Amino acid sequence: MPQSAKPRVAVIGLGSMGFGMATSLRRAGFEVTGCDVAADAVERFVGEGGKGAETPAQAAKAADIVVGVVVNAAQTETILFGADGVAETLARDAVFISSATMDPDVARRLAKQLEATGRHYLDAPISGGAQRAAQGELTILASGSAKAFAKARPALDAMAAKLYELGEAAGQGAAFKMINQLLAGVHIAAASEAIAFAAKQGLDIRKVYEVITASAGNSWMFENRMPHVLDGDYTPRSAVEIFVKDLGIVQDMARNAKFPVPVSAAALQMFLMTAASGMGHDDDASVARMYARVAGIRLPGEAK
Numbered sequence: 001m002p003q004s005a006k007p008r009v010a011v012i013g014l015g016s017m018g019f020g021m022a023t024s025l026r027r028a029g030f031e032v033t034g035c036d037v038a039a040d041a042v043e044r045f046v047g048e049g050g051k052g053a054e055t056p057a058q059a060a061k062a063a064d065i066v067v068g069v070v071v072n073a074a075q076t077e078t079i080l081f082g083a084d085g086v087a088e089t090l091a092r093d094a095v096f097i098s099s100a101t102m103d104p105d106v107a108r109r110l111a112k113q114l115e116a117t118g119r120h121y122l123d124a125p126i127s128g129g130a131q132r133a134a135q136g137e138l139t140i141l142a143s144g145s146a147k148a149f150a151k152a153r154p155a156l157d158a159m160a161a162k163l164y165e166l167g168e169a170a171g172q173g174a175a176f177k178m179i180n181q182l183l184a185g186v187h188i189a190a191a192s193e194a195i196a197f198a199a200k201q202g203l204d205i206r207k208v209y210e211v212i213t214a215s216a217g218n219s220w221m222f223e224n225r226m227p228h229v230l231d232g233d234y235t236p237r238s239a240v241e242i243f244v245k246d247l248g249i250v251q252d253m254a255r256n257a258k259f260p261v262p263v264s265a266a267a268l269q270m271f272l273m274t275a276a277s278g279m280g281h282d283d284d285a286s287v288a289r290m291y292a293r294v295a296g297i298r299l300p301g302e303a304k
Helices: 018-029 041-045 057-059 075-082 102-116 129-134 147-159 174-202 205-212 219-232 240-256 264-280 284-295
Strands: 009-013 032-035 065-068 094-096 120-123 138-142 160-165
Touching: 009 018, 009 219, 018 032, 018 041, 018 129, 018 147, 041 174, 057 065, 057 120, 065 075, 065 147, 075 102, 094 102, 094 264, 102 120, 102 174, 120 147, 120 205, 138 147, 138 174, 147 160, 147 205, 174 205, 174 219, 174 240, 174 264, 174 284, 205 219, 219 284, 240 264, 240 284
Parallel strands: 009 032, 009 065, 065 094, 094 120, 138 160
Antiparallel strands: none
């Protein structure tokens, strides 16, 4: 690669977050190859001027930086070491940026396995949502070796508004992300409980939203998610199943550390009940619908 050229990037996983990250990298002038199990997502990316690949191995073959934007640790391991995985073709001294939310112990294991092959692994979970991903304004919580950071930095700078460098070893970024997910899940569950309880009291929930967002009881999640309830729009920006997974990871981590997490355990049960009632793939604000159905009340957009 010429000294003046930008690194070539592959993005594996073109869901709402990965597609936005890939397009923000393209906008920043990178040559980007996209890969996804859904062929229509790849076609859409190619239609917007990117390149497409059928497998992670193909995408990684010409890449200096590979960004994995899949759902969980199992999928990350598959795109790294499974059939047609990145590790088959990724150049020596290239870097893999892992953006999936996962248990820190798994992040450490995957990093050790990849680094043993002469490649670099950056543990770099993300926060911010699809819109900020598309704008190149994510928050990235990263940890890894100095060499991994140096290799990944051009892409990180294009994707992030805030980049936190959280340590020299994989797993630290993942641990920070799990603290965020603990709080996010608890706040969504609490916000959903509050708005449904307000409806049970016969209050105008739009006025409740106005009052609470100007009061001490507000949270970012109340302010961001409760408009979905007010509008009766549960199109998934972030699905219920995400917090079933992430709060489940929190429980596993806490059990291994022998640390009590009763509040997040209760929140997990709310998400599990919501998923069990058929709303697992709907927006995570659907926890409010689960409360409303249990209590026999009607929220906007819900059938009588």
